[in-house]
Amino acid sequence: MLLVSLGCESSISPDWQRVEGDVPAPDFTLPRLDGDPVSLQELRGQVVIMEFWATWCGPCRFSLPSLEVIYRKYRDRGVTVLLINQGESPPPVRRWAAGRFTAPILLDEHGDIGSRYHVSGIPRLFIVGPDGNLVYEHSGYGGGLEHNLHLILKDLLGEPADA
Numbered sequence: 001m002l003l004v005s006l007g008c009e010s011s012i013s014p015d016w017q018r019v020e021g022d023v024p025a026p027d028f029t030l031p032r033l034d035g036d037p038v039s040l041q042e043l044r045g046q047v048v049i050m051e052f053w054a055t056w057c058g059p060c061r062f063s064l065p066s067l068e069v070i071y072r073k074y075r076d077r078g079v080t081v082l083l084i085n086q087g088e089s090p091p092p093v094r095r096w097a098a099g100r101f102t103a104p105i106l107l108d109e110h111g112d113i114g115s116r117y118h119v120s121g122i123p124r125l126f127i128v129g130p131d132g133n134l135v136y137e138h139s140g141y142g143g144g145l146e147h148n149l150h151l152i153l154k155d156l157l158g159e160p161a162d163a
Helices: 058-077 090-097 112-116 145-156
Strands: 029-032 035-039 047-053 079-086 105-108 124-128 134-139
Touching: 047 058, 047 145, 058 079, 058 145, 079 112, 090 105, 105 112, 134 145
Parallel strands: 047 079, 079 105
Antiparallel strands: 029 035, 029 105, 047 124, 124 134
């Protein structure tokens, strides 16, 4: 018997690492590209997806639009997405983003927060649960980002698998 996969995969890709135990996400406050600063502590009670990225990063150019889709779909359901730019000043980030994103773009100009999260390459994504603990981490971009995030968010939000 031949089984054909139709892209209805119902499990998270193996390159996503679940963080075991209670590992608090390092708190931070970072300036928003355009607007008030954002503090991770102020987002307690929500699921927070944060990706560290830069305008010159090719894989980031693929992941950021998918994260914007997730932000728009889940922002009214207790989920936020933070796009944390690494090592760049506001002008090039502003030029590159140019109205493409409604998800908050934060500036980690000196990489201090990236260092606290042990970011050694980008894109690097973390998911923080409502309790402030790290839940998942993921490095790079290999496709399937939206699919994997949908599965993870359904689990974290307590939604049925087919919702």
